[in-house]
Amino acid sequence: MNRIKQRFESLRQQGRKALIPYVVLGDPAKDVTLPVMHALVESGADIIELGVPFSDPSAEGPVIQKAHERALSNGSSLRDALALVKQFRETDSVTPVLLMGYANPIERMGYESFVEKAIESGVDAVLTVDLPPEEAEEFNEQLKEAGLENIFLIAPTSTHERQKMVANMAGGFIYYVSLKGVTGAGHLDLDSVRANVTHIRSLTELPVCVGFGIKDGASARAVAELSDGAVVGSVVVNQIAELAEKGEADPAIYAKAVSAIIADMRKALDS
Amino acid sequence: MNSNKSVDYSQVPDARGHFGPYGGRFVSETLISALDELEAIYRKLKDDPEFQAQIDYDLAHYVGRPSPLYFAERWTRETGGAQLYLKREDLNHTGAHKINNTIGQALLAKHTGKKRVIAETGAGQHGVATATVAARLGLECHVFMGEEDIHRQSLNVYRMKLLGATVIPVTSGSKTLKDAMNEAMRDWVTNVDNTFYIIGTCAGPHPYPELVRNFQSVIGREARQQSLDQTGKLPDALVACVGGGSNAIGLFHPFLADDSVAMYGVEAGGFGLETGKHAAPLNDGIPGILHGNRTYLMEDENGQIIETHSISAGLDYPGVGPEHSWLKDIGRVNYVTINDDEAMAAFRSLTKVEGIMPALETSHAVAYAEKLAREMDPDQIVIVNLSGRGDKDILTVAEIDGITV
Ligand SMILES: Cc1ncc(COP(=O)(O)O)c(C=O)c1O
Numbered sequence: 001m002n003r004i005k006q007r008f009e010s011l012r013q014q015g016r017k018a019l020i021p022y023v024v025l026g027d028p029a030k031d032v033t034l035p036v037m038h039a040l041v042e043s044g045a046d047i048i049e050l051g052v053p054f055s056d057p058s059a060e061g062p063v064i065q066k067a068h069e070r071a072l073s074n075g076s077s078l079r080d081a082l083a084l085v086k087q088f089r090e091t092d093s094v095t096p097v098l099l100m101g102y103a104n105p106i107e108r109m110g111y112e113s114f115v116e117k118a119i120e121s122g123v124d125a126v127l128t129v130d131l132p133p134e135e136a137e138e139f140n141e142q143l144k145e146a147g148l149e150n151i152f153l154i155a156p157t158s159t160h161e162r163q164k165m166v167a168n169m170a171g172g173f174i175y176y177v178s179l180k181g182v183t184g185a186g187h188l189d190l191d192s193v194r195a196n197v198t199h200i201r202s203l204t205e206l207p208v209c210v211g212f213g214i215k216d217g218a219s220a221r222a223v224a225e226l227s228d229g230a231v232v233g234s235v236v237v238n239q240i241a242e243l244a245e246k247g248e249a250d251p252a253i254y255a256k257a258v259s260a261i262i263a264d265m266r267k268a269l270d271s
Numbered sequence: 272m273n274s275n276k277s278v279d280y281s282q283v284p285d286a287r288g289h290f291g292p293y294g295g296r297f298v299s300e301t302l303i304s305a306l307d308e309l310e311a312i313y314r315k316l317k318d319d320p321e322f323q324a325q326i327d328y329d330l331a332h333y334v335g336r337p338s339p340l341y342f343a344e345r346w347t348r349e350t351g352g353a354q355l356y357l358k359r360e361d362l363n364h365t366g367a368h369k370i371n372n373t374i375g376q377a378l379l380a381k382h383t384g385k386k387r388v389i390a391e392t393g394a395g396q397h398g399v400a401t402a403t404v405a406a407r408l409g410l411e412c413h414v415f416m417g418e419e420d421i422h423r424q425s426l427n428v429y430r431m432k433l434l435g436a437t438v439i440p441v442t443s444g445s446k447t448l449k450d451a452m453n454e455a456m457r458d459w460v461t462n463v464d465n466t467f468y469i470i471g472t473c474a475g476p477h478p479y480p481e482l483v484r485n486f487q488s489v490i491g492r493e494a495r496q497q498s499l500d501q502t503g504k505l506p507d508a509l510v511a512c513v514g515g516g517s518n519a520i521g522l523f524h525p526f527l528a529d530d531s532v533a534m535y536g537v538e539a540g541g542f543g544l545e546t547g548k549h550a551a552p553l554n555d556g557i558p559g560i561l562h563g564n565r566t567y568l569m570e571d572e573n574g575q576i577i578e579t580h581s582i583s584a585g586l587d588y589p590g591v592g593p594e595h596s597w598l599k600d601i602g603r604v605n606y607v608t609i610n611d612d613e614a615m616a617a618f619r620s621l622t623k624v625e626g627i628m629p630a631l632e633t634s635h636a637v638a639y640a641e642k643l644a645r646e647m648d649p650d651q652i653v654i655v656n657l658s659g660r661g662d663k664d665i666l667t668v669a670e671i672d673g674i675t676v
Contacts, residue, residue, distance in 0.1 A: 055444060055575040056561060058453040059299045059460065065443055077573035103297055103560040108574030130297045130560065134287060155301035157463060162303065180301060181461040 003096040003124045004149050004172045007046055008207045008228065017269050018173075018209055018229025019044055019220070021236050021262055022100065024051035024067040025084055026076025028244035032251045036240075037088050039255035041095050044266030048088075049127075049231060052081045052101030059129045061184030063234040063241065070244060078105040078114070082121040089122035098125040098151060098172075103135075111139050115146045125149035125172045133162075133169050140169055153177050154200060156192055163196075167204040174200055174208045175231065178223065181212065184234030188213040190222055197227045217268025224269050236261055278601065280527040283594070288477020288564075291600060293593035296476040298563045302456070305463045310478045312382055317485070322378065329374045330489060333407070334364045336371075338490075340497035340654070346624045353507065353647035355640060357627070357657040358494045358522065367630065367659030368490060368518040369400035373469055375486035377404035380467035387411040387466045391455040393420055393448035393514065394585030394632060395427025396659055397471030402436035412436040415454045417447040420584045427663050445578040448514075448588045452562050472515025473592035476563030480592050487521025494654055495525050502652055508533040508643060511656035512636040513553070513606065514585045516592035518658035527603060536595060537639045539581035540608035550579035550587050553599050553606040566593040582611040582667070583631035585659075609635040617641065618661060618668065630659035631667065 011018055021040050025033050037048055053071035057064065078101070085097050099118070106114045106128065118126065126148060131139065133152065143150045149172030154163055157180060167174065178193050179185055193210055200208050210223040211231030220230040239257050248254065288294045296306060316322040330336040338359045347355045360368040373390075380388055388410050392398030398414040405412035414431055418440045421428050431438050444450040452475075459468045473483040498506050509526060511519035513536040526532045541549030549555065552567040559568040561576060569577050569589040581587040598604040609617075614631060617638035622628045629637050633656075640655040647653065661668075669676045 053575075055577075056449065056453050058456045058562070059301075061457070062443075069443070072575060077575070079573065104568075104570065104576070105574035107559050107565075108557075108570065108572070129299050130563070132296065132298065132300055132303055135295050135297055153300040155299070155303075157301050157304040159304060162300075166300070177301060180463055182457045185461065 002147060002149060003094065004047065007096050008173065011046065017224035018046040018207070019262065019266055019269055020047045020049055020209060020229055020231040021045050022049040022051055022231060022233035023236055023240065024053055024064065024071050025081045026053060026071035026074055027067040027237070027240055028070040029249070030074055030076060030080065032254045033084055034087055035251040035255040036258055038092065039259045040262055041092060043259040043262040045262055046229070047096045047098060049098045049100050050081060050085070052078050052099055052105060054102040054105060057102065059182055061182040061234060063184045063238050066241060067237045078109055082117050082123070085123050086121040096124040097122070098127060099123055100127040100129070103128050103131045111142055115142050115148065118148060119146050123148065125151050127151040127175065129153070133165055136169070144171065151175050154196070156180055156196060160199065163200055164203055167200065167206070170204070170206060172206070173228065174204065174206050176200060176208055176210045176227065177212050178210050179213045183212055185213055186215065188219060190226070193223060194226045217265050220265045221268045230269070232265060280524070283597070284477065284481055288481065290594045290597035292558070293565050293596040294477060294480055295565055296563060297560045297565065298476045299460065301460045301463065302476070305459070306476055306478070308383065309379070312379055313478055313482050316379065316382060325378060326375055330371065334370050334374060335362060336489065337493045338362050340494055340501060343625050346621065349624055350641050350644050352644035352649065353651040353653045354649065355644055356506070356652060356654045358490060358654055360490060360518065360656060360658050361627070361629065361660035365396070365400050365403050366662065367396040367400065368487060368521060369397045369471060370403065371489055371521065372471065372483050372486045372517060373397070373400040373404045375482070376469040377408055377410070380410065380469070381408055383467055385465055385467040387413070387462065388469050389413045389415065389455050389458050389466055390469045390471060391415045391448065391451040392471060393451070393587060394583065394630070395420070395424040395431065395663060396585060398436070398438070399427050399430050399434070401469050402431045402434035405436065406434045413458065414438050415441050415451040415458070417441045417445070417451050419446040420448065423584050423667060424663055426666065448584070449576065472517040473520050473594060474515045474562060474564060474566065474590060480564065480594055483517050484520045484524055484594060487517050488524045490518065490521040490656065491523060491525035494522060498652070498654065505529055505532055506654045507531070507647065507651040508535060508653045510535045510537060510636050510640040510643065510653060512537045512586060512632050512658060513591060513595060514588050514632060516595045518656050520592060520594055522656045523604060534604040535639060535643065536604050536606045537635045538606060538608045539583060539586035539635060540610040541580040543610050544608055548580040549608065550581040550589065551608045552589060552591050553595060554608050558596065561590050564593045566590050566596045567599070582614060583635070585630070585632040586635065607639055609638045613638040615671065627657070628661035629657060630661045631664045633658045
């Protein structure tokens with residue numbers, strides 16, 4: 001069974017909600033991300049969302065944009081993401097890893113070649129922000145055939161008709177974008193989250209997780225109560241940014257700092 | 272040139288906005304409903320005689336169309352070769368072709384009831400054209416512009432401010448047009464309920480490439496009729512500069528089915544193709560996905576978009592409208608390059624010989640037309656799209672000349 005299915009299955013049995021942190025690979029240095037990933041798992045992450053840096057991250061707010069810029073400045077790329085997951089798998093064979101990024105680096109590598117390498121590296125799922133269902137048909141088939149989950153976004157602006165179309169194509173879990181805006185924006189509307197998640201659940205058996213705009217334990221808990229899990233990005237990335245700006249070079253310091261955030265969120269989710 | 276008798280150019284793009292493998296709608300889910308809404312309104316109004324009459328009225332009385340097709344007699348004589356005609360888009364209100372498109376999109380915005388418009392701009396001409404129609408319709412207007420371009424095109428920045436627009440400096444990435452477009456898309460995602468995004472060129476997610484082309488096609492429709500009226504025949508060649516490609520597609524599109532008409536799209540060669548410092552994706556790029564569409568791009572081996580260089584801000588863009596990518600692949604249009612130096616020389620020579628000062632973007636087309644005309648016969652006709660006037664570039668030229676104005 002796919003690691004993502006397994007993870008949600010065991011969460012369901014334990015009556016717990018998924019905590020899914022996001023970090024950008026190579027932010028701020030290539031040797032930081034592996035210890036950070038392990039630290040995230042140790043402090044309570046259920047799935048790791050690994051951001052693949054792109055020169056034009058048009059769906060990201062300023063915090064994550066800068067993370068992409070830091071990663072690109074040390075040459076981090078999709079190839080490094082795949083190599084990193086392979087390394088991560090040497091000591092962690094159970095935590096699902098989701099690659100989140102933009103279409104062009106994959107297009108450049110070649111969709112077929114990407115799928116092959118992703119499987120070989122131990123990647124479980126892919127979320128391509130700028131490949132909506134209507135442009136993803138072929139890639140979706142290739143991913144499915146290889147046993148990789150294709151995670152799709154549903155937004156507050158998605159009509160019921162589109163929600164159905166996305167639900168029919170999606171695998172792994174549905175990523176519900178909690179707000180109209182870029183990552184890191186701060187206007188979470190819980191009523192709208194509740195209404196949309198309820199509707200999405202009527203369309204699919206897949207778990208529904210909520211991301212964008214989750215700032216702390218309380219907001220993570222609030223969305224998790226309405227869904228199957230919370231995705232946290234900008235808060236974690238912001239912590240990395242603060243250390244990077246101070247010129248911190250020791251990967252262990254980064255690992256410790258993100259651990260503290262995730263442990264807090266885990267506590268809030270489980271309490 | 273290939274013969275494309277089997278191609279029906281009016282049937283492109285398809286219903287999902289694809290020009291062959293190019294175009295499409297590569298955006299995050301949040302924007303899809305806004306694009307669906309835009310498409311629905313456009314389809315409804317496109318064939319509505321009242322809407323068309325409103326556009327025609329605005330183009331005639333506000334923009335000053337039709338723009339003349341001017342026989343540049345002295346330039347022709349000095350060049351030697353084919354007869355050079357200029358399609359005078361520089362005479363439009365605000366000084367460039369950009370307003371043909373903003374008039375149309377602003378009318379669409381009005382029909383959506385949205386009270387705020389946003390735009391990205393490189394040279395500032397599209398920003399000025401957007402600020403202008405926004406002022407006229409009483410819409411709030413925010414223009415995103417790369418910091419680098421704000422410096423290069425300071426006159427246009429001030430014009431936009433006088434027109435009541437807010438100019439937002441973009442400091443991310445390479446601080447030029449591509450980053451301004453990213454920032455505009457981010458704003459749009461956030462304010463999608465009350466904001467209409469007026470894209471300035473024939474790129475971006477479907478339906479923008481199609482609707483910008485259709486609004487700009489007034490250039491080619493007029494030029495075709497004017498050529499028949501003034502010279503008794505169709506031209507032998509068309510030349511236009513290509514940034515995103517809107518002035519070029521506007522001139523070319525109504526002639527695509529005329530097999531005898533050769534077409535040349537001129538990209539920015541910057542310091543020279545061989546240096547890698549240019550903005551010529553059709554000449555030296557590969558297909559990829561950026562800003563909502565698949566098209567030729569300048570990128571590295573990891574699929575990261577690379578920084579471009581051109582002396583002209585309006586051509587300094589790593590992508591190009593998807594229809595041009597398709598026209599290149601099927602061989603209907605030839606895409607060539609002109610370097611910074613050649614463009615500067617053409618800027619000076621057309622100014623001196625004809626008393627017409629072209630924009631630096633336009634100067635690329637002027638320079639190529641000169642080369643082309645020399646290879647042609649005196650009874651042949653070349654139409655150059657004079658996409659804009661050069662007043663906005665005076666400070667750049669003065670700086671090159673070492674003069675402080
Ligand atoms: C005068 C002029 N010509 C050409 C361009 C390039 O745009 P496009 O290729 O869309 O016509 C610009 C863009 O700013 C411009 O100002």
